[in-house]
Amino acid sequence: MDFKIIVDSCCDLTKDLRERFNISTAPLSIDVGDKHFIDDENLDREGLLDSMRNSSDAPKTASPGPGPFLDLYQKYENSFVVTLSKELSASYQNAVLAKELVKEEAADKFVKVFNSFSASAGETMIAYKLGELIEAGLNRDEIVEKTEKYVEDMQTLFVLDSLDNLIKAGRMGKLKGKIASFFNIKPVLGATPEGTITLVDKARGSKRAIRKLVEKIGERG
Template sequence: MHQTASPGPGPFLDLYRKYDNIFVVTLSKELSATYQNAMLAKKMILEEAEDKLIKVFNSFSATVGETMIAYKLGELIEAGFNRDEIIEKTEKYIEEMQTLFVLDSLDNLIKAGRMGKLKGKIASFFNIKPVLGATPEGTITLVDKARGSKRAIRKLIEKIGERGENLEEKVLGIAHCNALEKAEYIKGKAAEKYSFREIIIVETAGISTVYANEGGIVLAF
């Protein structure tokens, strides 16, 4: 059975005790209690050790959205920015980041209450594949829809151009759930159509794998 419960404060406390200067990136707080638990653990640990530096980022996204924020943090640290500059630039990156996704199955989103049961059943019955995205508040919204997976993937690629700006400065992250061939196809088409600085492919992990389900694709940039 898939476990979708958020980690409690305990695992965060264990990690906070090991390090003094910490950045944490969580699943959107609108989709999970992970952010709240990370913040609760921060409050608890600062009562033990006031000198620890802990910054918790709400990704307002999921899966590869979190990956891309961590990737950005790594670039900023490597570039030698100080802590305040890193936080400011990362928060700006999160504010501008776009998240788009297409799922082969909506079952787990419906079970988790992220999509209405009736809408999900109608979409499945008519083989309608919604192109979904993250709102600025970190919730899920319908961006577009298409009949069948192939058309939905084409729409997904089109939406990159409609929603993205200054793509030559950005990295496109593609996450897949046991769908490497599909991810490679999107990478190739995106490279032909757009001028991303870099395109990376990762596998979904943790709770994101449950929601993405077999064949799911998530983009963030």
């Protein structure tokens, strides 16, 4: 039985992982000021980063609609899908809607959508786990069971290097943000069990923040 792994483009895949597990992507879109970017293989990354640095507004992202997911589901008989946390994006809901649409066309198609309760690297770890289970030759039900347990046990922590976009988006006051930036304060953030992002700790400077991150990982086992 052939299996297909599908992710949204928030999943931080390397070229090697994408090729090893033959992963397909439904792209998000990003608006910065009056510029529009599609987060696919043709994304102008330098142009995007330059626009973000020079814009006074925070970038606005839009999840893939049901269409890109549906296009992919139609190509494969068995699809495992990993999306951004449904608390952070409509990507999960759109992937599920596309599943309902493709089942109306072909009831025998199998689609399992996993809510990552995370983003970026968290999605990557789930996609990697799926790839390993498929390579190990497990059947469909075993893959679903083991992946659901993996998602349940997974914890995501990260250090935010720049506060600029939090300030631009109004999620941090300008004065507070300027003070934190002046003193080089780096927040350590993490995903909650519900799939939202919360402040775990903070430190002055990237090296200390990384040490805090390692400490938190150790505490959580």
